[in-house]
Amino acid sequence: MKIPASEVLLLLALIIPVVGSFFIFLCRKFPNVREGITLITGIALFANVSLIASRVFTGERPEFVLAEPFSGFTLSLAVEPLGMLFALLASFLWIITSIYAIGYMRGHGEDNQTRFYIFFACSIASVMGVAFAGDLLTLFVFYEILTLMTYPLVTHSGTAEARRSGRVYLGILISTSMVFFLLAVVWTALEVGTLAFSIGGIYPEGTEPWVLGLLLALFVFGIGKAAIMPFHRWLPAAMVAPTPVSALLHAVAVVKAGVFSILKICIYIFGASSLHNLAVAEWLSLLAGFTIIAASIVAMGKDNLKARLAYSTISQLSYVTLGALLGNSAAWTGASMHMVAHAFGKITLFFCAGAILVAHHKKNVSELDGLGRVMPFTMGAFFIGSLSIAGLPPTAGMWSKWYLVLGTVDAGELILLNVLLLSTLLNVYYLVSIPIRGFFKPLRTPVSGIKEAPLPCLIAIGVTTTITVGLFIYPEHLFQAVSGLVTTW
Amino acid sequence: MATIEQLAIFQITIPLIVAPLVFLLKNGNRAWFLTLVTSVAMMWVASQLLVHVLSVGEFVTQIGGWAAPWGIEYRVDTVNAFVLLIVSGMSSIVLMFARQSVNQEIESNKRSLFYTSWLLCLTGLLGVTITGDAFNVFVFLEISSLSSYVLIAMGRDRRALTSSFQYLVMGTIGATFILIGIGFLFIVTGTLNMADISERLSDTSQTRTVRTAFAFIIVGIGLKLAMFPLHLWLPNAYAYAPSVASAFLAATATKVALYMLLRFIYTVFGFEFSFDLPLSETLVILSSAAILVGSVVAIFQDNLKRLLAYSSVAQIGYMLLGVSLATQAGLSAALLHVFNHAVIKGGLFLVLGCFVFRFGTASLKLLSGKGTQMPWTFAAFIAGGLSLIGVPLTTGFVSKWQLVTAALDIGWWPVALVVLAGSILAIVYVWRAVEVLYFRPVSDDSQIVKEAPLELLLPTWLLIGANIYFGINTELSIGVADVAAHWLMTGTR
Numbered sequence: 001m002k003i004p005a006s007e008v009l010l011l012l013a014l015i016i017p018v019v020g021s022f023f024i025f026l027c028r029k030f031p032n033v034r035e036g037i038t039l040i041t042g043i044a045l046f047a048n049v050s051l052i053a054s055r056v057f058t059g060e061r062p063e064f065v066l067a068e069p070f071s072g073f074t075l076s077l078a079v080e081p082l083g084m085l086f087a088l089l090a091s092f093l094w095i096i097t098s099i100y101a102i103g104y105m106r107g108h109g110e111d112n113q114t115r116f117y118i119f120f121a122c123s124i125a126s127v128m129g130v131a132f133a134g135d136l137l138t139l140f141v142f143y144e145i146l147t148l149m150t151y152p153l154v155t156h157s158g159t160a161e162a163r164r165s166g167r168v169y170l171g172i173l174i175s176t177s178m179v180f181f182l183l184a185v186v187w188t189a190l191e192v193g194t195l196a197f198s199i200g201g202i203y204p205e206g207t208e209p210w211v212l213g214l215l216l217a218l219f220v221f222g223i224g225k226a227a228i229m230p231f232h233r234w235l236p237a238a239m240v241a242p243t244p245v246s247a248l249l250h251a252v253a254v255v256k257a258g259v260f261s262i263l264k265i266c267i268y269i270f271g272a273s274s275l276h277n278l279a280v281a282e283w284l285s286l287l288a289g290f291t292i293i294a295a296s297i298v299a300m301g302k303d304n305l306k307a308r309l310a311y312s313t314i315s316q317l318s319y320v321t322l323g324a325l326l327g328n329s330a331a332w333t334g335a336s337m338h339m340v341a342h343a344f345g346k347i348t349l350f351f352c353a354g355a356i357l358v359a360h361h362k363k364n365v366s367e368l369d370g371l372g373r374v375m376p377f378t379m380g381a382f383f384i385g386s387l388s389i390a391g392l393p394p395t396a397g398m399w400s401k402w403y404l405v406l407g408t409v410d411a412g413e414l415i416l417l418n419v420l421l422l423s424t425l426l427n428v429y430y431l432v433s434i435p436i437r438g439f440f441k442p443l444r445t446p447v448s449g450i451k452e453a454p455l456p457c458l459i460a461i462g463v464t465t466t467i468t469v470g471l472f473i474y475p476e477h478l479f480q481a482v483s484g485l486v487t488t489w
Numbered sequence: 490m491a492t493i494e495q496l497a498i499f500q501i502t503i504p505l506i507v508a509p510l511v512f513l514l515k516n517g518n519r520a521w522f523l524t525l526v527t528s529v530a531m532m533w534v535a536s537q538l539l540v541h542v543l544s545v546g547e548f549v550t551q552i553g554g555w556a557a558p559w560g561i562e563y564r565v566d567t568v569n570a571f572v573l574l575i576v577s578g579m580s581s582i583v584l585m586f587a588r589q590s591v592n593q594e595i596e597s598n599k600r601s602l603f604y605t606s607w608l609l610c611l612t613g614l615l616g617v618t619i620t621g622d623a624f625n626v627f628v629f630l631e632i633s634s635l636s637s638y639v640l641i642a643m644g645r646d647r648r649a650l651t652s653s654f655q656y657l658v659m660g661t662i663g664a665t666f667i668l669i670g671i672g673f674l675f676i677v678t679g680t681l682n683m684a685d686i687s688e689r690l691s692d693t694s695q696t697r698t699v700r701t702a703f704a705f706i707i708v709g710i711g712l713k714l715a716m717f718p719l720h721l722w723l724p725n726a727y728a729y730a731p732s733v734a735s736a737f738l739a740a741t742a743t744k745v746a747l748y749m750l751l752r753f754i755y756t757v758f759g760f761e762f763s764f765d766l767p768l769s770e771t772l773v774i775l776s777s778a779a780i781l782v783g784s785v786v787a788i789f790q791d792n793l794k795r796l797l798a799y800s801s802v803a804q805i806g807y808m809l810l811g812v813s814l815a816t817q818a819g820l821s822a823a824l825l826h827v828f829n830h831a832v833i834k835g836g837l838f839l840v841l842g843c844f845v846f847r848f849g850t851a852s853l854k855l856l857s858g859k860g861t862q863m864p865w866t867f868a869a870f871i872a873g874g875l876s877l878i879g880v881p882l883t884t885g886f887v888s889k890w891q892l893v894t895a896a897l898d899i900g901w902w903p904v905a906l907v908v909l910a911g912s913i914l915a916i917v918y919v920w921r922a923v924e925v926l927y928f929r930p931v932s933d934d935s936q937i938v939k940e941a942p943l944e945l946l947l948p949t950w951l952l953i954g955a956n957i958y959f960g961i962n963t964e965l966s967i968g969v970a971d972v973a974a975h976w977l978m979t980g981t982r
Binding site: 069071140145148166167170174178179183186189 | 887909916963
């Protein structure tokens with residue numbers, strides 16, 4: 001069999017999930033077949049993305065023009081290492097989340113599961129679009145589509161609370177992107193005449209600093225998915241969705257699409273030298289630092305487990321934003337690695353939160369006392385995950401944090417250095433304390449024996465936990481992938 | 490084979506002649522069929538005209554061989570060929586939808602009358618667009634207006650009568666203003682031919698009479714155009730008219746009025762004269778207010794048709810905003826939005842037609858929770874709504890992009906912000922409707938309906954699909970709008 005050209009593979013990355021969702025719709029009467037199709041689609045997508053990756057990491061750079069809606073500005077797909085990493089991450093975790101979702105959705109007896117799987121697949125297709133966007137216009141387009149595709153997942157339960165959250169979700173994400181992001185894109189198009197990503201930035205020498213600064217601020221605030229304060233409220237609101245959605249989309253795919261966009265814009269639209277000369281970049285990185293601390297403090301006060309994790313995510317996303325804005329290679333390395341490390345750590349935590357919900361119908365941190373004896377596997381995984389979020393060994397989070405810290409030192413930002421270190425302490429306090437309560441405090445209501453979540457949930461938790469630890473022991477591959485990037489910067 | 494000059498005449502004479510024939514057919518279905526065939530034929534003619542002007546160039550036809558300025562001439566150039574195609578095309582698509590909807594909403598003895606009025610209205614709209622004679626504009630305008638009053642008055646709700654009367658009063662004032670303006674121009678120049686007036690005005694333009702004429706004409710057209718704050722007739726008229734009439738008028742009537750405005754500003758009075766007056770300032774304020782006020786009022790509507798009507802007020806604001814920029818890019822964005830908005834609003838009003846066909850109402854309160862019973866219609870509503878908001882891959886986005894680009898190009902960033910703020914307000918009114926249709930508990934369980942019949946769904950999805958198609962492939966829409974804008978600005982191709 002002839003292996004198709006890389007351009008075709010790129011297009012397939014968008015088409016496979018959409019076709020999958022079509023078949024999911026056709027098989028809506030047969031739940032087992034339907035879930036089988038979800039899994040097959042996920043595996044096919046990951047295989048496809050891996051095939052692209054094997055070529056990209058050897059230096060190939062496939063491109064594909066989809067359409068040209070405005071003369072000179074195209075909708076196009078192109079791959080560079082950062083997007084490749086993001087696509088690999090999202091497509092791999094989709095398989096794991098699908099396994100988890102099967103256990104969760106059935107265990108929890110959710111309605112409208114077909115709709116759930118359809119929109120899940122469509123969201124993944126949009127994420128692939130974001131990851132492989134070849135220019136700023138394409139990035140914007142898929143960014144918006146992603147918002148719309150996830151809306152039905154957020155409002156899945158259809159209750160008054162879900163509707164209200166859906167309103168906040170759509171309101172903040174579409175408003176910020178339509179007003180700030182789109183304005184910045186159009187302005188860039190007028191200023192430069194091209195929107196194609198290119199190494200070292202695209203703004204010509206001698207662009208007024210205030211223009212660049214304003215544009216950077218428009219981009220950072222316009223990309224609401226990165227949840228920098230004060231545009232973070234949509235993320236806790238989105239937690240009303242079923243847990244697999246929170247796990248994959250609101251800990252990995254959607255929020256990472258946000259910070260990925262910021263990172264990509266910093267690297268390929270502004271470039272390091274522009275960032276260094278901008279006072280605004282420094283102010284924004286301080287705002288990111290503020291978000292890291294403030295979100296952690298809010299997280300402490302949250303008793304609802306998913307809400308606490310959501311605020312923790314807000315805090316962690318600002319790590320990446322901060323790294324992106326610092327604009328030196330250590331910080332960019334750290335930011336890219338953190339996208340991956342945080343993804344595995346946080347998805348583990350969400351999986352655990354969902355497992356606790358399915359097995360024991362507990363939502364609040366205060367109810368988890370002694371649960372470690374009933375769900376030792378889940379609580380153990382939770383412990384590993386929270387260590388990774390805090391950036392402690394033996395987990396992947398340590399390496400990314402290490403490079404981020406180096407980045408702040410390189411940039412001479414002592415305040416931000418302290419922010420990162422303080423954040424570790426806060427994380428220990430509000431995350432690592434949860435499994436400790438679970439193992440050492442006495443049970444509130446006695447439960448006899450071990451009662452874990454359904455098997456598919458446990459498999460998923462096992463895989464992500466293993467990788468979290470694995471990336472600590474064998475970080476070379478991740479580092480090489482990222483440093484392959486760094487040399488090109 | 491008819492020559493291109495003859496085709497231009499057919500564009501008007503055929504619907505005019507067929508209209509009374511339709512009236513003679515007492516059977517509603519046959520009347521419908523004849524109307525549809527005529528409309529499609531006119532669409533074909535209009536496309537021939539557009540192809541001709543794009544490839545060969547503009548041309549003039551003298552009616553009855555009487556040379557201008559004594560006789561009447563039809564002038565076809567890129568601008569009006571584009572509008573002719575929009576009008577006849579939208580008429581044809583809406584007519585495909587019309588048969589079942591009209592059979593349900595209009596009593597059997599009035600159906601052929603309805604189609605007669607439709608053809609007369611079409612004649613009037615095409616006539617306003619194609620003619621090169623200022624007085625002829627007024628005549629055709631009255632033909633289209635009078636017949637549209639009839640179309641609106643045929644709505645099932647008795648309030649259709651009062652809203653039609655309201656429109657009649659406002660429309661007549663508008664037409665009278667236009668007539669007074671044309672009269673003044675005739676006094677100054679002694680001619681009614683637009684090209685001729687334009688030539689002679691260049692010597693005498695800075696007189697008070699000409700400026701008064703300009704003011705009368707702009708305000709008169711503003712009334713027909715529903716330019717804020719002269720829009721008060723529009724929401725009621727669209728809300729109580731029969732579903733297909735709302736769709737037809739929303740997609741065509743205001744577009745032709747905008748064309749008329751451009752024709753007078755650019756061709757008759759000329760760019761310099763018009764924009765030496767505070768036209769740009771006036772338009773930018775009125776259109777920004779239209780966008781913001783129209784959208785905010787739309788948020789509070791219970792009747793979906795009224796909601797879309799107020800949204801139309803806002804969307805007309807976008808077109809005028811493009812005109813107010815006084816640049817070629819702005820003008821092109823305005824013309825593009827004429828096309829895009831016709832497709833969006835036509836599609837959305839057809840969606841409402843489907844809802845009304847099954848539920849007999851467009852009231853949001855009565856429709857709550859019923860979107861799920863008609864999934865395809867509901868999906869069309871969402872897709873059209875997204876286009877109204879201006880989400881990427883829809884025509885609405887393309888319009889917004891062009892408009893924001895044009896505004897930023899001359900440094901008018903507050904205008905760009907108004908356009909973008911309009912999107913946010915649009916999310917609110919569209920999403921409010923989506924939420925009520927989908928999530929609210931059903932108000933009365935007894936009424937379970939089927940999806941709308943294919944005959945209604947196909948034309949609806951044709952327009953909604955066009956929304957997406959022209960949101961991705963803009964070769965035709967932006968291409969023609971650019972050529973037309975260039976023609977208006979410079980008078981050359």
